Structures are given as C-alpha cells and as structure tokens.
Amino acid sequence: MNMRGYLLRKFIQALITVFIVIFMNFFLFRIMPGDPIRVLIRNPRISAGALERVRDQFGLNESRLVQFWIYLRDLFSGDLGTSFNYRQPVLDIVMERVPATVLLIGTATVLSIIIGVLLGVIFAWKRGTRIDIIGLSFSLILYSMPTFWVAIIMVMIFAVYWQIFPLGGMGMPGAFYSSYWVELASQLRYMFLPTITFALILIGEYVLIMRSSLLEVMREDYMLTARAKGVTNRNMLFRHAMPNAMLPVVTLIAINLGFIVGGAIQIETVFSWPGLGRLMYSALTNRDYPVLQGLFLFITIAVIGANFCADLLYRYLDPRVKS
Amino acid sequence: MRLLEVDNLTTYYKLKDGYVRACENISLHLERGEAIGLVGESASGKTTAALSLIKLLPDNAHVMAGSIKIEGRDIAGATEEELRHIRWKDIAIIFQGAMNALNPVRRVGDQIVEALRIHEKLSEKDAGRRTAELFEQVEIDSDRVREYPHEFSGGMRQRVMIAMAIACNPKIIIGDEPTTALDVMVQAQVLQLLETLRREREMGMILITHDLSVVGETCDRVAVMYAGQIVEDGPTEKVFEAPSHPYTRALITAFPNIEGERYLAASIPGDPPNLLSPPGGCRFHERCSEVSELCRNEAPEITDLSPGHRAMCHLLQRKVKVK
C-alpha cells in the first residue's frame, strides 16, 4: 500500500471524523434548555418585539432539521453563525483570538517538548540513579497537578507577593514604548509567567513519554549490535536510540493536543490572556451558543488536522511504513 | 602463538539476592582459521561465555576472573575505551538476527559504513565502495545497499550481518546461533558462505549453537557446556564418536542422526540447575545416570583423554587410574 494510498485513506478517515464532530456539534447545542435570547437580554428597556426580531435573526424558530440544513450550508461558506453576545460573525471573533492562543500554546509546547525530551533522555540513560528517581517523581508530580491550581500559585508568588511579573493580560494597554525593544521586552514580560506555567504543566507528560519510549528502545537487539560494533555511547544514543524512540513521541504529542487545549482554557482564565480559551470560558458563562459551537468545531478540527500531520510525520520518519 | 587463549574465565550476574554463576573457569583456545563449536542446552552459559570475551554484557554482569589472550595480548583487564577499539576490529559477532538485530530505521549500507568508519578510518566514499564489495562477497545485489532491514528476508538479513561482521577483517568471529532462526535450506547456504569466508580470511570462529548437526558440519573442535562449565571439549570427530562425559553422551543420543540406524531419542530427565545456588560436587550429578557418592560431594578434575580431548568427570579419572 504505497504512500499516496495511505495518505488518501488517512485523509478520508479524518474527514469522517470531522463530519461526525460537525453533526455532534450541531445537535449537542440543540438539546440545551432555555431560550438563549431571553436569558441574554433581561433588560426591561427591551420591547418584546425586539426579542422576537432577534430570535428570527438567529433562525431559532424553524424546525430542527431546517436549522441543521442552514447550519451546514453556512458552514461550508465559512459562516459559523453570528454571536448572540457580540452580534459579530463567529469566524471573525474566533480568528481575532487565534494569534494570542497560538503564541501561548506554541511557545509553551515547544519549550516543554525540548526540555521534556532532554530530561526524558537523561533520566532514561541514567536509569535507577538518584537523578532518575528524583526526576521521575518530580515529573509525575507536575503531571498530576491541576493546571489552574499551578497558575494560581504562580500568580500568587510572582505577581502578587513579589510583584516581579504582571498579574495578567497581554500588555499594559495604552502604554507608551520608547522603542521597539522596550515593547518587545514588555511583551515578553507579560508572556513569561503564563508560558512558563503552561510549559511546567506539559513537561511532566513529555518526560514520561520520552523516558519509557527510550527505555524500551534501549533493550532492543540492534542496540547490542551497535555496542558490539564499538559505537561510542553518544552515537548509540543519538544515531541509534533516539531515532527509534522519537517515533512514538511524535504520535503522542499530536494526541496530547486535546489535553493542551484544555490547559489553555485554564491558563487563559487565570492570567486574563485574551485567547481562544478565555473566549470559550466567557462564551460558556454568557451562554453564547454560536460562539461555543464555532469554537468547539474550530479547536476539534485543528486537533484532527494536527493528528493528521503527526501521522504523516510518523510515516515519513519510519521507513518501515514508507515503502 | 595461538589466536585466542582463554583460561578460567568466570562471569557472574549480580542479583539483589546473590550472584548467578553463569560461567565458571571456562578455558578454551583457538588457532588461526580454526572453528570451535560451543554447544549445550539453553541457559548453559554459552552465550555469556562468548560475549564475556569482549565484555559485551548487561550492566549487572561482571567478568570475575580469567585471562583472555588474543595473539598473546591479555584483554581481560582492558578498559571500556580500549574494548571499544577491540570490538569488531579483533572480534566481531553475528547475532541470531531475529527481526531487529539491525537498526530498523537506518539503511543497511549505512550501518556497515558506520563500522568501517570507526575502525578503518575510511572516507565516506571509500567506505561506501567497500560496503558494495562486501555485499557482492555475501552474494547480495550491491545496489540494495540503500534499502532498509525490513525489506530483506531472514536469510538475506543474516548475509548482511555477515557482511558487517567481516567488514573490518576481524581476527575472530563469534556466531551466536546465527542460523537458528532460518529454515533448513537457507541455513545450509549461510553456513556454507560462512565456511568459505572463514577459510579465505584465515579467521577464527566460535559458533554457539544447540544444534549438534551444525557443529558436525562446520566446526573443527567442539566444547560441550553444562551449567556454566565446559564438561568436555576436543576434536569434533573424537567427541562425536567417543563421547566421554555422561552429559555429552546423553546430548548426542538425544540428537538422532539422519544416516544412522533408527532408535528412540532419549531425553535427559530433570531441568538445568539454578545457577544462583549451583549443586555441590559435579553440577550434572542430579541428572547423571551414572552418579556416585563422590560425584555428589567432590567437584571432578579435568582429565586429558587424548591430545586435545578433555572431559571433567570422576568416572574418567577412575577408569584412567584403573587402567
């Protein structure tokens, strides 16, 4: 089964998953109780007529099936519906928040992968020594901590008690920067705490994955062959062990994305970071269902896409499957 | 001067509750171009003995005593760094070659080039050309150098292992059950190939196997191992025709010969002893058909039956004395 055939099969599978998600996404929000419009606007100044008009605007009066058909038609034309709260197209609202989240998740994930893999390798290589046991327990502890709790602790220590980092947000609104560098430094200063907190949460996972993957690889026969060939320890690790050990890590990183999104929601809520996570949290509290629906779809498709890329990367790295 | 001189080689595995005495006072020697077979049941210590020569042992195994002289130079006390230059330069190994004795994610050619560049200081290009030649010698099409291990059949993979083994013209080749995983036809071809290469290059060979017929065909001398000790060794014809040690006799009768007359193969009762606390006296006494009180209490001496043919059994001593 050649590469292209494999690609096609994987793509179709991803599409099916996306469609199931779309279907679930639509009906998930239709079983919700209460009429969103009336809940949203509990303001005596609004005439009953206005309420009716708004309800029409969102097509809430048609039958479920008609609503689904409209939902599908709009979806393929990139229209994720209009937000009850902002009265803006959901797509614009979501797109506006993407850079902030990508910046946060991006740096945190990259940082945690690098450090996580590095530590994983050290702990695997020095298995059984004190470093390994301490490191392993520490990673397990980090892995077991609720993300929001770590965030709160970090804020309490660094932003409230020592006040060396800002409390939250992405920058001092309306601040005046003498030069680009000062602005960059200020941006970094605002980013530092949330990113480091997020990285701490993720490192645990990557250390564990890498360590157990490397331990398994190190027992393989070809490692004995390499040693028999007189290969140095360093080359045995980087030329023989790592290429094999990295394969499962790549897949797990992709599957881990769903977990990362969950973490982002918590980090952004505690640090007032204006990303997708905060948008989801406020959409939840405002019962802004179109935004919830659009966000949920957007995040899930992003995760499916990432998994698809991880599959490709895995296939590219592992010759056993490429042929 | 002899190619290889091993005296009283003793290797133990350190466990939490004591030592496993895997090899006890192993002595054997090898001339240039000569092949010796190491036979015995599984877990008799034959692989440990062979791999102890270059300390290719897991981290909890230690060579406790004994001298290992290659062309007069004793490498028993060699440091890991010195051993790294001896491995594959002086002594190369052909592993059993189940699916992954070769690194699955790297091209077979590169794995041979790696050995060449470590020991032969060849440029990338020369090493590449050398590898192609080696492939021809082991009757593999040289342009398959760029393929991956999973693209080769079991037999072909063993040929690659052989190519890799002879790449640096080692003085000695250890074959650790090299053909056990192959079916009979391919087994014969591989053994034939090994035979011709050994003759051409005047290499010494230590062939580890539990299959007496393989030893009969390819080895000049044979050493029978039981419970970590060599109980009998000598020229193959002598040992096969006149097996002196009860265990050797039982081993040979347990191995029916295609041409010989038909008889019911007798198996040896009981299991090999637990080497964590080996039995007193002769280690075979629990399963020996001609056991005596002496055997239970006293460890037997090695008796020279004829030039080059020795065995370790009380019976022999009495017989010799009586005569």
Add this chain to the structure above:
Amino acid sequence: MNSALAKRDNFALLKKNMTSFWSIYRQNSMGLIGLVILLVFALMALFGPYLVEITVMAVDGVTQVIHPPTSGYWLGTDDLGKDILAGVIIGSRVSLLVGLAATAISMIIGTVIGIVSGFYGRAVDAVLMRITDVFLVIPWLPLMLVMAALLGPSLGNIIFVIGITSWAGTARIIRSQTLSVKERPYVERARAIGSGDTHIMFYHILPNVFPLIFANTVLVAAVAILSETTLSFLGMGDPTQVTWGMMLHFAFSMGAVSYGAWWWLLPPGICVVLVVLSFTFIGYALDEVLNPKLRRRDQ
C-alpha cells in the same frame, strides 16, 4: 460441563496471577507510596464526616471570615467562616466518589467497546473505532464544559460527562489486547467445542484482558479526578456539594489570591495533587510490573 471447567481454571489462573503479581508489586517503592496515600484519603472519605461535625460546615457567624489558621481552625476559614479543614475532609468524599464513579463508567464503556470491536472485527470494528477516534481527538475539557453547561451542574451530570468522554483510550488498548488474545489456542478450542461468542468474550478474553483494564483504570481515575476539579473550578461543578474543586472555585472567585489567603487555596489543591499522584504512581508501578519490557533485569 466444559464451560464450568473453563470458568474455574480461568479464574483460578487469575487468582494465581494475583498472588505472584503482589509479590512483584511489593518491591516497587513508587507503587507502595501511591497505595499508602490512596488508603489515607479513602479512610478520610469513609470516616471523615463522622470525625468532623456537620454543623461546622453550616453557615455560622460572620466573625472569623477568611481567617488564617489558628488553634480553633487548623486550616483557617473561608469567606463564610466555614472551617477549611472540615471542608477538605468532607470534600474528599465527593471528589473520590466522582472520580471513581466516572472511572467505572468509562471503564465499562471502554472495555465493552474494546472487546466487542476487537472480537468481531471488520465492519463492527471499523464503526466502533471511528467513534473511538472522534472521542480520542476531541479536546476533553471543552467537550466536558459544553456538556456540563448543557446538562446543568448536578453531581450526576458531572459523573456522566466525565465518564462518557474518557473511555476512548481504554477502548483502544483493550481492543489491541483482545486482538492478540483472540488468536490464542484456547480461544480456538473454546469456539471449537461450541461456546457462544458472549461466553468466549466473558470467560476467556476478559480474564486475560483484566490486568490491562486494571492498570488503565488507575490512570483514568487520575484524569477523572483532575477533570472533576477543573470543571468545578470553572464553575460547572455542583454548587450544593462540597468538593475540592468547588472550594477552589469559591476561593478563586471570592478573592483568595488578592486577600493572600494561601490557607484557603493550598489545602484543597494539595489534596487533589496527592490523590491524583497516588493514582499515577500506582498506574506507573502497575505498568512496570505488567509490562515485562520495562521490568529491570536485577528484579
């Protein structure tokens, strides 16, 4: 008669495995620590409410509001003057309950889907696995948040939501294990002598898959407790119940951070970490014991 025999020796096999399993497990220090921590919290959950009079939890005077730890209140009080130590002890009951109940649901679903799709294969397998993929891919927290918001914040809903969104991983592992067990000779033998599919699945495949279910259950429990705490923190928990998550939610939204009320924020959080850690330690130890590849030579 044969099925009775099969049944007896299968479960006898299981029992023998268990005893040898315990001898190996005992040597794993990490596993033991995890077990001890879990026992402590289990006791706290079982006998807690009797140790601490319920009244202490009632809304009493406005005197010591958000008061740091003193002799009267070892862990200080929260914004309603309630004793935090009492809250933590009583909270353990619901938090563990939610965690274990949700784990049970997700294990049952995961095991059933895993065995069925592994056993029948082809069309059944394809459909079930596609659904499993959907649940594997969907980010867990947004899904839980949305469902909790839709179904309303009751304890039952929380357990249900966590249960039905966390079974995918288990199903995947159980399926692959079922595939290998299915090929084994005695399963062929059982089919040869005419045992029905469900019989085979229950008496032959389940006992062999059981150790794996056991190890995976423990890791899922860790995630379930984390989920409950996070959901409660984000306001989706059941406000009438005292759980660690709800305590953290009220602490955070009622100004513990700016008030510097570390005694209000730390204890519930530390309890969650300890419980999750105990499950993770046990899970990790189980993995090392059950997965021979990882077992170290000198053991």
Add this chain to the structure above:
Amino acid sequence: MRRLNKVALLLVILILAVSLLVTGCGGEESQDERNILRIGYMREIESLNPMVIWSVQAYEVMYVNYNFLMSWDEDLNVTPKLAKSWDVDESGTFWTFYLEEEVTWHDGEPFTAEDVKFTFEYIRDNELGYFYDYVASMEEIEVVDEHTLTVKTDEPIAWMPQLLVPILPMHIWSEIDPADAEGEFTNDNPVGTGPFQVVEHRKGEYTRLVANDNYFKGRPAIDEVIYIIYANTDMMVEALKQGELDVIADVPGAQFKALQETNDPDIVTLDADSPSFTELSFNVWEDEESMGNPILRDREVRIAIEYALDRQEMIDVALMGYGEVGSTLVPPLFDFWHLDLGDDFRAYNPQIAVETLEAAGYTLGADGIRVSPDGEPLAFTLLIRNESPDNQKMASMIKDMLAEVGIEITVSVIDEGTLTDRIYDGDFDMFIWGWYVDVDPSSILKVVTTDEIMSWSDCFYSNPVYDELHLLQQRTMDRDERRELILEMQRIFYNDSAYIMLSYDPELMAYRTDKYEGWVRNPRTGPVVYTNVIDTYEELRPIGE
C-alpha cells in the same frame, strides 16, 4: 555522557539569562506624560454599536462617546446637555427643544437639529435597539431652525423629556441600512459628540478612548480613558492596589471587605447604592395552567414568609453586610420616587409569621411541617441560578429560617436558561433573581402589570387597579402628582406581596485618589462611574492642576 550534561547546563543558563533580560529592562515603561484614566471591569464589552448593546459596561462606553439631549443632577432633576432648554405646551404633547450652538461631531461636522430629528425617526421607523420605547409615541418631529426642534407625541408622556437616546450623526448613520444597524455593523470608530472618542477596541482585552479636544463643555482634563477587562476579580483588585488601575466596579463582597481592611490611604472604597435589587418571586398565577403550588396564591402565606425571613442576617452573611434590606419596588437610590413604608414594613418577626399561618388555618403537622386546611403540606421548591453564589447562600438560609416556622423548602440549583423556561411555562413555586431599574420608575413598574404576563412579568401578578394607575402615571405630566400615583402603586404591590424584596444590592466600587481628583457621585448615594451620567469623566483632573 559528559557532553549531554553540558548541553543541559547551557540551556538552563540561557533560560535564566532571557528571564533576567525580560524582568530587567522591561520593568519601567519609559516616561509617558499622558494622563490616562484606567477602569477595570469583568464582563466583555460586546459591541460599540448602540443599536445592539445591552450590558452596563457597553452602555458606559456609549454614554462617554455620545451625548443625550439631557442629563440628571445628584437629586435626579433633569439638567440640560445637548438641549440647552425645552418647554411643553399645556396639552403636554408638544415639546420644543433649544439645542446647544457650537457643538461639533468628533469628525468636525457641525451638530444640528437635523441630527436629532434623523436619530429619533431612524430608531422609531425601524424599531431599532432598546431605544424604541422612548421614541415610539413621537408622532411628528419638526426642525424649526438649525438649533431648534419640536416634537409632538400622541399622548402626554410623564417621563419626557428624559430621552435616554444617544444622538447619532446623520451624515454617517443615514448611509447604514437599518438591518445592518441591528446586525453586524460594528461601528468601530464611533463618531459622537461626547467628551471622549473610542480609537481602539480589542475584544477581550481593552477599549481605549481619547479626549475630544473641542467638546462643547470644554476639553476634559484627562487625555485618555481605557476600559481593561479582567478574567477574575482577584486580578482586578490586585491591579488597583498596584496602581495599574484607577477605578474598579462590581467588586464581590469578600474582596471589597479585604480592600477596606487594607485601609490604603490612596484607595477610596465606595459602598454605593445601585439601581438593582434581588427579590424572592412567587408564582401567583390564578390560571389553571399554572404548575406552581396553589397554596402560594394565598396572600397570608406569602406575608407570613416575609415575616419569617431575617433579611438583615442574609445580607450580612451572603453579601458580607453590603446592601440594604429590600421593601418596595423602586429602590431608595431614586429617593424622589421611592415609597418609604415606615412602620407598615413587615420586619423580621417569626412570632407574627407563626400567628399569621395559624390564623389562616395552617396547623403544625406531626413532622414539624404545617398542613393546609385541606391536608396539603407547606412544602415548596425554591429555584436558584447556578450563576450566582450569593443567591445560593441566601437560599440555604431561607431554607433554615422557613423550617423554623414549619415551612419545608427544597432548594434546586439550575442554570438561567432552564429557569427562564420554567418561569414562562408557569412551572415554579418560587425563585430568587433580580432586576436592574432604569432612571425612570415606569420601567420597573411596568414589569408586574397584567399585560406583561408571558413577556416580562415573572410572577404572573395581575391587579386591575394597579394596571389602571400605571397607565395614568404614564400620562401625568406634573411630577408631584405622578409621584403620588407611583407611591400608591408601590403600596398596592407591596401589600399583595407577589415579590418579597430581599435586598437592594450594593454597587461596590473602589478608586485611587493619588493621581486624579474631582470624582462626582451621581445620584447622591450612587457610584462615580457606571451610572447614568458622565460628570466624573467631565470633571476629573490630575491632582494640583
């Protein structure tokens, strides 16, 4: 393996260096001499388009960016703004407004009567936004000259001229299709006549306004106003303490108390009255479709419940002592319209509660729960919104207090969506929610009129006398006469007790006094910002200037 450790070491040093750099020079923003008023808030500003906004925060930005024809003083007397003065003929239906002369829009265009006429007709003809009620009854709007406008209404309207309508620039809004105006028109750089104009609006982060240099009442002393959103109150309170913010609003009780206890000399904590209240609403629907417990239709039971509730204790515990015990429908903030019951007020007295119940034939059952004459137990379900922790605390106290007088309450926590549904289906006994009251009292009085059932009414109260008075007060031009009618309506509604007013909620606010002075509280006991006037924005100036 030594190389590996070196790599790890290098990496750690690198991270440390970066963090030092980051904390070091990023520390102090360079010298910035602009005077910026930074206001913290919790709920996102949903839009800048007046036709779609509904939240208090979005209204605040609209108040500052646009102007109304009139405003209010501390005692809620109407004061001039864009309209210098106005008068009305004796029929009470023909109004003449004399507008300010040298007013310009933010983009320099002159402000004329045409703009006012256009705004009223644009909203009236297209029933736009939530301002329709103010312009619905305007029959003819005529421009007399550039700065004079006449309005004829179909009947005398009591609350005129309080037109809470933002005056929009005709030269911009005339090109905007009304459907868009109520849909996706973002109005990102809103042109108004107000003291500040929005220049930057980043959703989920902040909204920045700069001073309007040629504001007709003089350029404000403050250069910029920035509304910054916080995901949680902790961060907002902490930001105020550290000087990152100048004023914060809707602070929860616990944090407000913490702030007070820090008694920081530079921070003023304001326990202001707010135009909102929390009520315990009963289902008094006489229709047989009602699924509420019929016993609650008996006025005596409701009155007994009022006597049984110690509302001061509930405020002390649930609202940390901030807020006032509730009584009548119009909050005391509007003291001109508020009915002070004096000793008619049914204060907490469990004894009278028991006597009332006994007198009405509700005898104590065996299990401590009273039973109605025809054997029904006094057991009701109290619905609580999960969005409000304070309501939940009150509910558990109500349960205990009513148990004392033999009434069993089961508390059920549901989300707002479900509660709204059940209210409109009449499927409830009682629930706790609240209302935000407009400056003019008729907005809240209207909610409990009969014709609002199945629309805004949430207790299905129906009293023809009350309805009659409501219509009358809407047409009574004379303020004092109207006041008598409104007080009488409150008395009737209080006596029927379809609502038990639990508390007039506090508006907890705090602001710094080390940078700016000139904070104005309007109305007298109200807040400095997030109120119906923009005096603070106009008066505020750096200290010493």
